[in-house]
Amino acid sequence: MNELCHEIISSRSAYDSIQPKYCQLPKGHSGKHSEFHYLDHLRTVQKSVADKIKRDSTMTTGAAWKSAEAGPNRILRWVMLLSDSDLKHYEIQMDKLKPQVVAKLREKSATYDDCMAVAKKLTWLVYQMNEAPKPPQDIREYLENYFGKMVSGSTTCIICKEKLSFSLFSKAQRGKAEIETGHISPREHNAENVGFAHRECNIAQGNKTVLEFYDWIRGIIKRVDNR
Template sequence: MKSQKFKVRFNYMEVCLKPLSTTGKFSKVVQRKCFLPKDHSGKCSEFHFLSHLHTVKSSVSNKIRRDSTHTTGAAWKSSDAGPNRIFRWAMLLSDEELLEYGLDMSALKPGVQLKLREKAADYDSCIEVAIKLTYLTYNMAGAPTPPDEIKNYLEAHHGSFDLGSTKCEICQEPLNFALFNEAKVGRAAIETCHLNPRIHNAQNVGFGHRECNIAQGNKTLEEFYAWIDGILKRASL
C-alpha cells in the first residue's frame, strides 16, 4: 500500500497506513490502519504512541484511546440513555445502516439521537485526537518522560515539547499529571473537552477540569465565555 501523508494540525508526517486486521461488531465500517512512521521496522500498530504511557499509567492511556474513538455514554444501556459508548465513526452511518448492526435509532429519545450524532467523527480524526491528547498529557507538569521515539513522533505532529504548558482549555489553569489520580464519586478530575462540543478533531480537543467541562456544558467555548461575561456584568451592577 502506498504511503500517504497523514494530515494533522501543525505538520505533516508520512505514515505507514497498512491495513490492520480487526474484529468486532463494527469492524467492517472502517479499515483501521497502522500509524507508525513510513518504513518502520517490526509489527504495524495503530496506537504505538500510547505504548509507553500504557506501561506507566494504563488508566490514562485507556482514557485517551476511549475518549478519542468512542462516544460518551451513560453507565447503563437503555432506550432512554442509549448505548454506552460506540465508535464515533459508526455514528456516521445512516439509521438504516445502524439497524443492520442492531442499533435502532428510532427507539431512542430525540435528545439521545442528537447527542450520538453530534459525537460522530471519521476514523482519521479520531486518531489525530488521540495523538493530540497524548502530546498534551506528556506536556503536563509532573508527567512521565516518553522514550525519544515517541517524543519525536509527537513533536513532528504538534511541535517541540514544553513541559508544563498543558492547560485546562476552559479556565486556562495549568494542569498537573497528578490530577489523573484524583476523582470524586468515581469521576476523574480531568476530562477530555471540546472547544465546540459538536466537533471532534485535533484542532477542537483538549483537557479540562471536570467542573469546568460541566460548567461549559453544550455551549461552545466562545458562547460560554460570553455567558460568564454577561453574569459578571450583571453581578457588578
Template sequence: MKYCYKEISSRSKYDKLQIKKCHLEMGHTGSCSEFPFLEHLSKNFKRISDKIKRDSTMTTGAAWKSEDAGPNRILRWVMLASDENLKKFGINMENLKDGVVAKLREKAADYDSCIQVAIKLTWLVYQMEGAPKCPDNIKEYLESHFGEMSNITTCAICLDKIGFDLFHTAQRGKANLETCHLNPRMHDPMNVGFGHRECNIAQGNKTLDEFYEWIAAILTRSKNT
C-alpha cells in the same frame, strides 16, 4: 508524516464500516501498531492510555441500559453510518429518543480525526506538570504532528496549569481531569484538550466562546447590583 496504513486485524463487528490501520511511519520495521504513540503510557500508565483511546474513539451516551436510551459508548465513526446501515449492526435509531439521536450524531467523527485526537491528547499529557519523561522516539513522533513540547499544558477552559497527578485523583468516583471540547459538537484535534472536571461541567453544551460571554455577562451584572 506518511503512515504505513496497513490493515490491522480486529474482531470488531464494525470493521465493515472502518478498518483499523497502522500509524507508524511508512517503511517502519517490526510489527504494525494502531497507537504507536501510546506505547510508553500503555506500559507504565495503562489507565491514562486507556482513557486517551476511549475519549478519542468512543462517544459518551446514556449511563443506563434501555431500548430508548441508546448505547453507552460506541465508536464515533459508527455514528456516521446511515440509520439503515446501523440496523444491520443491531442499532435501531428509530427506537431512540430524539435527544439521544441528536447527541450520538453530534459526537460522530471519522476514524482519521479520532486518531489525530488521540495523538493530540498524548502530546498534551507529556507537557503536564509532573508528567513522566517522554521517550525520544515518541517525542519526535508527537512533535512532528503538533509542534515542540513546552511543558505548559493548561485547562482548555480556565487556562490554569494542569498537573499529571490529577489523573490519579477522583471525587465520588469521577476523575478530576476530563477530555473537553472548545465546541462540544466538533471532535477534531484542534478542538480538543484536557480540562478540570468542574470547568467542563460548567461549560456544558456551550462553545468556549459562548461560555466566556456567559461568564462576562454574569460579572457585568454583578458589578451593577
C-alpha cells in the same frame, strides 16, 4: 508531516467492515503494525491514562445510558456517521431511541482520521502537563511532527487556562476523575478542537463553545458588579 505505514490491522470487531483500522507507525517501520504505538509508554506508566485517551478519542460519550431503550452506552464515533438504515445491519435501531439520545450520539460522530488525530493530540498534551512522565525519544519525535515542539508544563485547561498536572488523572471524587477530555466547540471532534479540562470547568461549559461560555460568565459578573 509523518508518512504512515497505513497497513490494515484486522480485528474481530463487527464494525471493521465500516472502517478498517490502520497502522499509525511511520512508513517503513520495523516490528509489529500498531494503531496506538505512541500510547505504549504511557500505558506502562499509568494504564488508565492511555485507556482514557483511546476511549475518549474513538468512542462517543454522554449520559450513562444503560438500558436498551436509552441506546448504546459507548459506540465508535465513526459508526455514528452511518445512516439509520445502514445501522440496522449492525443491530443498532436508532428509531427505537429517544430523539435527544439520537441527537447526542450523532453530535459525537467523527471520522476515523479525526479520531486518530485526536488521540495523538491528547497524548502530546499529556506529556506537556506538570509532573508528566518524559516520553521516549521516538514517541516525542512522532508527536512533535504533528503538533510542534513539546514544552514541559505548558498544558492548560482549555476552559479556565489554569495549568494542568498529570497527578489530576489519579484524583477522583465519587468515582469521577478530576480531569476530562474537553472540546472548545462541543460539537467538533478534531485535533484542533480538543484538549483537557477540569471536570468542574467542563460541566460549567456544558453545551456552549468556550467563547460563548466566557460571554455568559462576563454577563453574570457584570450584573453582579452593578447590583
